[in-house]
Amino acid sequence: MPNEIYHLLIALGIGAVIGAEREYRSKSAGLRTMIMVSLSACLLTMLSLKIGVENPDRLAANILTGLGFLGAGVIFKDDNRISGITTATTIWMTAALGMSVGAGYVVLSLFATFVVLVVLVLLMYVQEWIEQRHQARKYRIVCMYQQETLDKYEELFKHYGMQVIRNEQYKSEQKIVGRWVLIGSAQHHRQLTDYLLDDRDILELSF
Template sequence: MDPDLYHLLIALGIGAIIGAEREYRSKSAGLRTMIMVSLSSCLFTILSLKIGVENPDRLAANILTGLGFLGAGVIFKDENRISGITTATTIWMTAALGMAVGAGYELLSLLGTLIVLIVLIFLIYVQEHIESLNQARTYRIVCEFQQKTLDQYEDLFKTYNMKVVRSAQHKTAHKIRGRWILIGSAENHKKLTAYLLNDANIEELSF
């Protein structure tokens, strides 16, 4: 078999394996995207070696420049949390693996793929455990204005072992609104939410 075709097939397999994991988790960059990233990086590397680029580092720089547009497309901000960074870095890593295959480092690329799968599949359980112990959540409370602020809720948050990262209050004609970013365990968030849902003074609540 032609070595270049062999390398392209390996790159296709690497992209398919990583893309299948992303597709399973319903990420914006899934199976086809990862395959195309791996294949294109591999092909660009093969062509540059055949053509004879004087400075090989320029090839990597140009590939990474193109990947910047893909990475920006999968990152978005949701409330106080930024999502898609893991998918963006996975695209970056998939391109690096494709380049390694194109340069002839098959074993290195396969070992790199194994490490990527370990990070994506197994370390997510470690991440979830850490988040259950300490997670940030935004609370919004709207009450009828009764000539006082909502500072009593900040005292309430402390009783549930919550750390107030940021707070703001806003008064309109007959309403007063409060917004807080709280950090605490998932269990304490659950208890606090249950209490707030049963607070008769709260007219609107989001969390």
């Protein structure tokens, strides 16, 4: 079997393994995307070496530039956080692995693939453990305006072990609205929201 086909098959396998993990977690870039990224990077790298241009690294640099646009397409912002950054960096890394295979560094590529899987799979549990003990949430409370601010709720937040990292209050017609970003454990967030849901002075609550 020619080395080129052998390298393409390895690149396909690397893309499939990483893509399967992304597909399992229902990410926007899944199995087929990662396979195509790895294969295309591998093929373009092999072609850049075979064409024999004066500076073959220029084609490799253009591969990474093109992948930057693809990665940007999977990043989006929702209400509380930016999502898709891990998927974007995984696309970038998958391309690097494909390029490495195309350049002939097969053992290095396989070891790097193992490291990527450790980061994506095992460190996910570490991340979840940290988030259970330290997570930020955005709260919004609306009450009837009664010539007083909502500072009393900030004391309540501290009672439930929350750290206030941002707050703002404003009056709208006959209502006063408060917004806070709080950091605390998942358990403390649950206890706080249970209390706020039972508070009859609160007309609207989002968290």
